[in-house]
Amino acid sequence: MDWPALSLSLQLALATMLVLLPLGVWAGRTLAWGRFRGKALLEALLALPLVLPPTVLGFYLLVAMGGGSALGHWYQSITGHTLAFSFEGLLIASVLFNLPFAIQPMQRSFEAIALEVREAALCCGMSRWRILRRIELPLAWPGILSAMVLTFAHTLGEFGVVLMVGGSIPGETKTIAIAIYDRVQAFDTAAAGRMSAVLLGISLAAIGLSYLIRPSPGRVQHG
Amino acid sequence: MHAPKRALALSLTLLWACLSHAWAGSPVVAAAADLKFALEQVAAGFKAQGGGEVRLVFGSSGNLYRQILQGAPFGLFLSADEGFAVQLADAGMTQDRGVLYGVGRIGILVPPGGPLKADAELKGLAQALADGQVQRFAIANPEHAPYGQRAEEALRHAGLWDAIKGRLVFGENVAQAAQFALSGSAQGGVVAYSLALSPALAKQGDFALIPADWHAPLRQRMVLLAGADEATRAFYDHLQGPAARAVMERFGFILPDAP
Amino acid sequence: MVDPETGARGLHAVLHQSGPIPLAAEILCAPGEVLALVGPSGSGKSTLLRCIAGLYTPREGRVACSGETWLDTGGGIRLSPARRRIGMVFQNYALFPHLSALENVQEAMASPATPQARARALELLDKVHLEGLSARRPRELSGGQQQRVALARALARDPQALLLDEPFSAVDRATRERLYGELAELRRELRMPVVLVTHDLDEAVILADRLTLLSRGRSIQSGAPLEVMQRPATLEAARLAGIENLFSAQVLAHCPDGGFTLLAWNGDQVRARLQPAFPVGTRVAWAIHTAGVLLMPRNRPPRGRLDHPLEARVTGMLGLVDRVRVQVLVFGQAEQALTMSIPRHLVDRYAICEGGSIALRLRGEHIQVMPDEVSSASGPIQ
Numbered sequence: 001m002d003w004p005a006l007s008l009s010l011q012l013a014l015a016t017m018l019v020l021l022p023l024g025v026w027a028g029r030t031l032a033w034g035r036f037r038g039k040a041l042l043e044a045l046l047a048l049p050l051v052l053p054p055t056v057l058g059f060y061l062l063v064a065m066g067g068g069s070a071l072g073h074w075y076q077s078i079t080g081h082t083l084a085f086s087f088e089g090l091l092i093a094s095v096l097f098n099l100p101f102a103i104q105p106m107q108r109s110f111e112a113i114a115l116e117v118r119e120a121a122l123c124c125g126m127s128r129w130r131i132l133r134r135i136e137l138p139l140a141w142p143g144i145l146s147a148m149v150l151t152f153a154h155t156l157g158e159f160g161v162v163l164m165v166g167g168s169i170p171g172e173t174k175t176i177a178i179a180i181y182d183r184v185q186a187f188d189t190a191a192a193g194r195m196s197a198v199l200l201g202i203s204l205a206a207i208g209l210s211y212l213i214r215p216s217p218g219r220v221q222h223g
Numbered sequence: 224m225h226a227p228k229r230a231l232a233l234s235l236t237l238l239w240a241c242l243s244h245a246w247a248g249s250p251v252v253a254a255a256a257d258l259k260f261a262l263e264q265v266a267a268g269f270k271a272q273g274g275g276e277v278r279l280v281f282g283s284s285g286n287l288y289r290q291i292l293q294g295a296p297f298g299l300f301l302s303a304d305e306g307f308a309v310q311l312a313d314a315g316m317t318q319d320r321g322v323l324y325g326v327g328r329i330g331i332l333v334p335p336g337g338p339l340k341a342d343a344e345l346k347g348l349a350q351a352l353a354d355g356q357v358q359r360f361a362i363a364n365p366e367h368a369p370y371g372q373r374a375e376e377a378l379r380h381a382g383l384w385d386a387i388k389g390r391l392v393f394g395e396n397v398a399q400a401a402q403f404a405l406s407g408s409a410q411g412g413v414v415a416y417s418l419a420l421s422p423a424l425a426k427q428g429d430f431a432l433i434p435a436d437w438h439a440p441l442r443q444r445m446v447l448l449a450g451a452d453e454a455t456r457a458f459y460d461h462l463q464g465p466a467a468r469a470v471m472e473r474f475g476f477i478l479p480d481a482p
Numbered sequence: 483m484v485d486p487e488t489g490a491r492g493l494h495a496v497l498h499q500s501g502p503i504p505l506a507a508e509i510l511c512a513p514g515e516v517l518a519l520v521g522p523s524g525s526g527k528s529t530l531l532r533c534i535a536g537l538y539t540p541r542e543g544r545v546a547c548s549g550e551t552w553l554d555t556g557g558g559i560r561l562s563p564a565r566r567r568i569g570m571v572f573q574n575y576a577l578f579p580h581l582s583a584l585e586n587v588q589e590a591m592a593s594p595a596t597p598q599a600r601a602r603a604l605e606l607l608d609k610v611h612l613e614g615l616s617a618r619r620p621r622e623l624s625g626g627q628q629q630r631v632a633l634a635r636a637l638a639r640d641p642q643a644l645l646l647d648e649p650f651s652a653v654d655r656a657t658r659e660r661l662y663g664e665l666a667e668l669r670r671e672l673r674m675p676v677v678l679v680t681h682d683l684d685e686a687v688i689l690a691d692r693l694t695l696l697s698r699g700r701s702i703q704s705g706a707p708l709e710v711m712q713r714p715a716t717l718e719a720a721r722l723a724g725i726e727n728l729f730s731a732q733v734l735a736h737c738p739d740g741g742f743t744l745l746a747w748n749g750d751q752v753r754a755r756l757q758p759a760f761p762v763g764t765r766v767a768w769a770i771h772t773a774g775v776l777l778m779p780r781n782r783p784p785r786g787r788l789d790h791p792l793e794a795r796v797t798g799m800l801g802l803v804d805r806v807r808v809q810v811l812v813f814g815q816a817e818q819a820l821t822m823s824i825p826r827h828l829v830d831r832y833a834i835c836e837g838g839s840i841a842l843r844l845r846g847e848h849i850q851v852m853p854d855e856v857s858s859a860s861g862p863i864q
Contacts, residue, residue, distance in 0.1 A: 066293045082294035119537050120576035120632075122563040124590035125639050134589060138580050167295050169251055170278040182281075185398045186259060187405075187423040 001194055004171050005179035012087070012175060013155040016094040017148050020102040023095075024147055028106030029136070033115075047100045054097070054160025061093050061165050085167040090175075093161045101150040109143025110136065146210045153206035156199060249276035250455035251296060253287040255303035255443070256363075256396035257327055257370060257415035260423065261474040262301070265467045269458055272466075277458050283396035285367025291316065297448055298455035303327060303397075303415075304369035305444035312446060321446025324462065325476030328441070329373050330432040332404045332419055333411035341411070341431040345381045351410070352386050361392045361403035361412030369441060370397035374413035376438035404428070416475040443476070493643050493675040495534050497543040503529050505540055505699040511643075511675035511692070513548075518686035518707065519679045521696035521722060527679045529699070531645050534677065535570050536563035547675070548642045569636030573648045575628045577620040583607060583631045584616035590638035606634040611664065626657035630664075644676040650685065662688050683711065683724050695722045712771050713850050720769040720852065726821045727770045730854060733760050742788055742846060749815030753788045754849035767854045772807075774848025775822040777832065778841035788846025794820065796836050801826075810840060 031043060049057065065071045065083040075083040083089045113136060121131045137144070159177045166173030168182070176195055183192040254262050259281050266277045280287070280297070288307040291297055292314070300317075301324065302308045312320045331348065333339045338356035340347035351357050362378075363371030371393070378384045394400030397415045404412030405428050419430040447459055461467055468478055492512040499505040505526055511517040519527040532538040534545055536552065539560060545553040552566045553559060563570075569590075577586050587603040588594040607616050610630040620628055629649060636644060650658045666689065669676065680686055686693050686707050693707040695714075703710050703719040714720035720728060731747040742753040743760070745768065760766050778791055785791075794810035797819070806829050812818045822842065824834065834840055 062293070068293065072294065076294070081296055084293060085290065085295040114574075114576070116572050116574060116576035117578060119563070120570065120572055120635075121578070121589075122537070123535055123568055123570040124635065125564050125567070125592070126589065127564060135578055167280065167290055168282075169280055169296070171248060172251075172296075174280075185256075185281075185396075185402050187402065187427070 001191065001198075002174075002176065002179040002183075005174050005176045006195070006198070008087075008171065008174065009156050009176040012090055012094055013152045015091050016098055016155045017151050019091070019095050020098055020151055021144075021148060024102035024106045025137075025144065027103045028140075028143070028147075029110050031103070031107045032110035032113075033118075046103055049097045050100045054158070055164060057093065057097055058161045058164030061089075061096070061161070065089055065092065065165075084165055085169060085173060087172055090162060090166050090173055093165050094155050094158060097158065097161055098151045098154055101154050102147045105143040105147040105150065106140065107143075109140040109146075112143075113139050142213050145213055149206050149210040149213075153203045153210075156202060249278055250298045250452065250458055251278045251280060252299045252301070252455070252458065253280050253282070253291065253295070253297040254301040255284045255287070255369070256281045256398040257303055257417045258301060259398050259418065260421035261417055261470055261476070264470050265462065266458075268466055268470065269461050272461075274457055274461060275454055281396070281398065283363060283368035283371075285369075286396070289367070291448065298451035299445065299447055299459055301443065301445040302369075303441060303443050304372075305442045308444040308446045311448070316449055318447040318449060318451065321444050322463065323442060323479045324445050325443050325471050325478055326440055327370070327443055328416035328432055328435060328475060328477070329370060329377060329413055329438065330416055330419060330430050331411060332401060332414045332424075332428050332430050334405050334407065334428050337410055339411045341429040343431045343433060345377075345383065345433065348387075348411070349381070349383060352383060357387065357390055357410050359392050359403075359409040360387055360390050361394055361400045361409045361414075363397040363400040363414075364393040364395060368394075368396050368400075370413075370415050371400070373438040373441055377413065377433050380437040420473070420475045491547075491549050493534070493545075493547045493677065495530070495543070495545040497530060497533050497540045497545075499540040499542065499699070503699060505529065505533075507694075507696065507699060507701040509534070509677070509694065509701070510704075511677055513675055514669075514673050515692060516669060516676045516678060516690045518690035518693045519677060519696055520681065520683060520686050520693055522681060524698070525696040526699035527681075527696050528647055530696070531647050531677060531679050534643070535568055535645055536561060536566050550642070567639060567642040568645055569639050569641035569643070570645045571629070571632045571636050571647065571649045574652055575620070575625075575632045577628055577631055577635070579620050582617050582619055583612060583623065583634075586620070586631055587635045587638045590635045603634075603638060606638055607631070609637075609668070610634045624657075625653045626661060629653060629661065633665075633668075641674060643674055644672065646676070646678045648679055648681070651680075651682075658685075665689060687711065695719055697722055712773070712848060714769060714852065716852055717767050717769075717855050720850070725769045725771055727772070727775065729768055729818065730765065731768055731851075732765050733762050733851075735762060740787075743851065745849075745851070748812065748818050750790075752790045752844065752849070753846040754851060755788065755847050757851045760851055760853075765854045767852045769850045769852065770844060770848050772821055772823040774845045775820060776843055776845060777824060777828060778843050785843075786845060786847070788849075790844040790846060792820075792842050792844065794840050794842060796834060796838050796840055799829075799834075799836055806834075808834065808840075810842070 031039065062084060063069065072083050117135065118131065121135050157177060162173065162175050162178060168174045168178045176199060180192050180195045183195065262279055266279060269277060284302040284304055284307050287300060288302065288311065291300060291311060300308060300311065305323065308321050311317050331341045331345060333341045339351045362374040365371035365375045375384065378387060392403050392409055394403050398418060400412050401414040401418045401424060403409050404414060416432060418424055445462065447456060472478055492510065492515065495509040497505045497507050503526055507530055509530065519530060521527045529538055533540050533543060539553070542555050543553055551559050552561045578589065581589065584603050584607065587606055588599050591599045591602065593599055604616060607613060610633055612627060612630050615623065615627060623631065650661055653661065678689060690707050692704060693710050694704040695702040695710060697718060702722060703715050711723045714723050714725065717728065729747060731745040734744040734746050734751065736743050736756065736758045738756060741756050743757050745752045745754055754768065792812050794812045796808055797811050798809035800807040805823050805825055808822050808824055810820050810822065812820055
């Protein structure tokens with residue numbers, strides 16, 4: 001059992017969730033209620049990682065933040081080490097790759113809040129901040145929670161992107177998915193089996209939780 | 224509002240944790256996949272002597288070379304083909320031109336009880352091919368793995384390349400090729416001698432060395448990269464010492480003369 | 483419009499827009515007054531209400547209440563609904579589904595978390611007859627109860643104007659009647675202008691002090707409800723007020739001493755209430771509400787001064803609970819259709835049936851003369 005790899009995967013999943021929570025709420029809200037030109041195109045772009053092969057994303061990320069890129073150079077000049085093959089690089093890849101998993105459930109649950117309810121909140125004299133805190137977030141929380149759980153599970157399972165952008169450095173970019181791959185190559189099927197079982201268990205628990213908290217058809221429409 | 228402030232603090236803490244850990248950490252060594260078991264033993268010995276943790280990353284030499292070019296933070300590179308090490312030196316990415324640490328060998332590896340028999344002249348392979356008993360045969364990817372290139376050369380030398388090339392399965396590196404060869408979905412493969420000698424594989428299959436003159440030599444060179452720290456240099460020195468050389472010899476590498 | 487009692491000024495809105503929803507209306511509502519905005523669907527009445535609330539901004543407009551300017555497109559003033567002290571009751575209640583009735587009302591107050599707010603919220607719920615139900619969620623309340631919570635919530639803000647958007651349309655009839663009573667009771671205490679949007683004319687008559695008829699975003703006529711309904715100024719207003727008895731006639735003479743205007747209609751001469759504004763000899767339109775068409779009583783029929791007897795044949799009868807809507811064809815120069823509303827007991831007593839003849843009278847006091855619209859688009863003018 002490669003504990004550093006598991007710990008690294010959990011850290012990556014947690015960090016991705018932390019970044020995508022505010023980002024997802026903001027994007028989900030804006031897409032749920034906003035009407036602007038190019039909205040359909042934006043939604044399609046945000047949904048792209050659902051169908052994009054991970055290696056394609058990995059490739060573009062390498063181009064964008066690898067050693068030869070402007071971003072990579074800038075990062076290196078500030079921090080002294082590369083963006084690719086680092087945890088931060090993985091985090092960027094993970095955030096991008098999880099955008100639809102985070103945004104879409106949140107968007108759906110914001111959409112389910114009736115316009116009249118929000119208008120009523122305004123007419124009650126509530127400030128926009130207060131409406132977000134007291135009305136919108138409590139009503140949308142199943143979608144938000146579902147989004148976070150999906151992001152967590154999906155990040156744990158990332159392989160293709162991590163392989164291309166991470167380089168499998170122990171303690172830095174060697175996630176548990178990579179560790180399993182590594183153990184198989186080393187003919188250590190016992191270890192590979194143990195780690196796979198753990199990952200399977202965590203993923204199952206996560207996806208089961210997200211289905212449990214989904215609103216049932218009976219109580220779907222609010223207001 | 225406390226919630227967003229708390230979240231911000233949490234994420235900043237996490238970010239700081241990410242940034243601070245590992246960068247001040249132990250040496251990161253990139254090594255060709257044929258060293259998978261050998262180098263792990265050497266590193267264990269180094270640690271037992273009080274040398275500290277060494278983090279090992281295995282892959283095909285070509286892949287690792289590419290990653291180093293892209294800025295991967297390795298301190299030491301052990302390449303199965305010295306050409307990659309030399310190119311890095313020419314590009315100014317290394318501290319010097321490194322040292323030869325051994326010469327590798329290839330051989331044919333087959334699972335026991337299969338239609339294919341392992342023998343040095345590859346006659347068994349030729350026979351099985353003619354009989355149509357070979358559906359899949361594993362080698363490392365010749366595009367970027369030195370062991371794959373040598374496997375191709377050897378197969379050409381034996382006159383088997385045309386017959387077998389349509390049935391080849393490519394491992395991403397020679398360790399994966401070995402795994403394919405013994406997985407049961409292939410009838411065998413050409414892999415590194417050092418892997419076949421490892422305890423993990425030795426009991427899983429039959430192996431026969433292929434004559435060294437059937438292919439270009441596998442001169443293996445290791446080189447310290449620019450920016451390598453003291454701990455890495457210590458490991459580099461250890462690799463040239465008697466304890467490490469003994470391990471390498473046990474794994475079938477032909478050693479250069481002691482420095 | 484300064485209310486002498488409170489010294490506060492009421493609500494005044496002027497709104498103009500050519501599209502996407504056409505608007506051309508002026509709305510005036512004094513403090514303590516209930517103004518009903520009445521019109522068919524698509525007449526823009528909800529849009530006007532939303533303009534006052536700040537949920538919709540017209541191309542041009544000015545909205546002011548109690549001396550505060552809430553909207554002035556010319557002057558660049560546009561307060562958001564939260565900054566306007568309004569209380570709004572929505573058609574489908576729009577209660578916060580995850581909060582209890584009490585919490586719903588508390589949220590509308592300035593400092594919702596304080597014990598004073600809680601006490602006041604409980605007080606308001608009592609006032610709308612919901613004592614004991616404060617802990618229930620909206621889904622545990624009936625439609626009528628939810629509407630009461632919505633009302634309490636609207637009042638919680640101590641608003642400068644109370645806006646009601648078809649508040650009773652989603653509720654069943656029995657509950658609606660009860661709510662009318664409660665609202666009527668409540669409004670004695672309300673000191674602010676109240677604007678009620680409804681498509682139901684009867685509701686407007688029951689609840690409102692003043693009524694404005696709307697059609698396609700334009701205010702057609704304003705005034706006391708009965709006044710507007712029985713004395714429409716134009717054919718369009720008459721149609722909007724639901725009057726079906728619309729006819730064409732010619733002014734023969736005005737008789738100020740007798741207090742009547744003589745009209746030539748259907749080969750006959752009919753006396754209408756004196757309306758000297760129409761020159762003699764002009765073609766006019768006239769309307770009479772069903773309240774002005776009555777049966778001729780048997781045995782020594784009394785005649786009002788301006789009564790006009792008619793013979794007609796019953797062509798259709800539509801029975802309601804306590805009345806019957808009767809369609810008749812009046813004999814005369816041409817056959818003129820008339821609609822009247824007769825209490826059931828009279829239908830039985832006089833044995834009125836389809837195809838039978840019927841004696842009735844028009845009450846001239848109820849005849850409203852209007853300009854004839856030769857090119858009027860719709861409506862049965864005969």
